[in-house]
Amino acid sequence: MERPKYIRKYSSSSNVNARRRSTSRKHRRRRSSSSHSVHAPLGVDLNNYDSAGTEDVFELELNEIKASLDNTLPLDYFKQDIISVLQNLRIPKWRKIQISESSLQQLELKRISGALTNSVYKVTYKNYYPLLLRLYGANVENIIDRESELITLLKLSQKNIGPKLLGCFTNGRFEEFLNNSITLNKNQIREPKVSRMIARRMKELHNGIPLAQTEKLQGSKAWLLIEKWVKLVDEIVEGSTLEEQKKVFLTDWESFKKLIFSYQEWLYHEYGGKINVDEKLKFCHNDTQYGNLLFYNKADQRPINDEDEDEDSALGSSSSEMNLVNKTAALSLNSSTTSLPLVQDLNYKDDKKLVVIDFEYAGPNLPAYDITNHFSEWMSNYHHPTMTHLINYKLYPTKEERLNLLNTYVNYVPGSHTPRMLPRVGSSTTVITELSLTNARTASVVTLMDSDLPEKVVRLYNECIYWRACNSIFWGLWGVITRGSIKTGVAPSEMKDIIEVGPNGETYRVISTNDDEVDMEDDDDEINEDVDDDSFDYLGYSEQKNxxxxxxxxxxGLLIKENVDEEILKKAIYLDTELLKL
Structure with missing residues (x-):
């Protein structure tokens, strides 16, 4: 019997990706890894890591192998490599799949949008519990510390927060897929009840993950990365023209860099010095955009084990999925408060259905940074048909919308199941407390007088304004580093030849070519059409953040308007910076 066309057999995982295809659309840089390890993923020395009360986290086993997956391959070749990696990682149940024409047909890959530094897929096969396949993006080794990210994921797993980490390979990992989950969209995060739920979940995260002493000593993760990225941008802008720099930074890079650190000095001074900032550090997600927030019912999840199940078993069946879809479909900006069965302020029993994912930038920060990042994400629409990079400053939350979240955050006690119902006393006006907010069925807290706001709410409100520029600087630099150049009209893959290391130590020189020069030997093969063409306008995004x-x-008051160039003033975006009085 003739072997099916696409089938390749391997004696070990190190042969995965032995056949490579070069294309101008996408190149993935591989990072070296340690040899097989159970407790030390990708070379992390956990013995020297100060867990600060989280030592149990490292008792979890984590499989890791040297192997690379290439999603630019024809689809069936890509599927074969996935099966081979699953076998060698010995992921429960999935490890039993054998490569055959039938298994390739039944293995389904669905590209998940919204991840800008990864290629993310939902992987399904028959009635198996689904997997999330994350392939690390190209040119991001200077942006994301994968070792730190994996330590974070282990800490979260120990606390039963987020999906389980099932196995790592050289350029990616497999995670538990949160089945029947619904990712929030740009309108749903604006719904007042959902916003209050986000506030409660955010505070639980900030207070639920203890920071290691080494994490506290490093200070704010945002500023730690900004300081690192500034040095990388120094290299990127070298040799660029003044016009190219102005296109991204609005001024020359050296002037913008001085502005960054003048602002940092001012910001720390507002707290009485860096030491006082560090005392306020909490574990923060640092990327709470709507694509990283989802509703998920754990009761619908299939068990992760090797036990055989009936082919037609329905833990996560279509009816269960439709039920969750129907519930969550009501979460729109114009929905009434009575149509939100997953969001109830009278009790918090459904709060745990709101899950945050993707902890690539997680680490110590002030809660104000995490919150102001979330507020800033209200302005973005990463699913716009043509302008995913655009920022609509008119969508920045109003004062009332910000107070809706902040008042909830401050008053919520992690672990509580119902709102605090004691009204404030001694006030000359009627105060909307958390209880009356719930019953008022209003879209905001417009009737809450500034003078009646708790001092902690006022301070946090003002801190969010102070830290907003830090967040904009962070993502502005992120865009430049991800792009790898500030020259327009040049694709990242055309900037320079890339040297890649194969699974057996062999090297490849990936030479940039035009699309019509790509080797067409596989014309008859089915191509993986879901591959990201990297069309996101990183430089346009950075410009708007700046x-x-x-x-x-x-x-x-850190820039004197009269001293700023007229061309810069024309581009500047002015958000609300009016501080509340204590």
């Missing part, structure tokens, strides 16, 4: 920086710093 517009926000300039607008904030002018309004905070």
């Amino acid at each position: 517009m926000l920086v300039i607008g904030d710093l002018i309004q905070l």
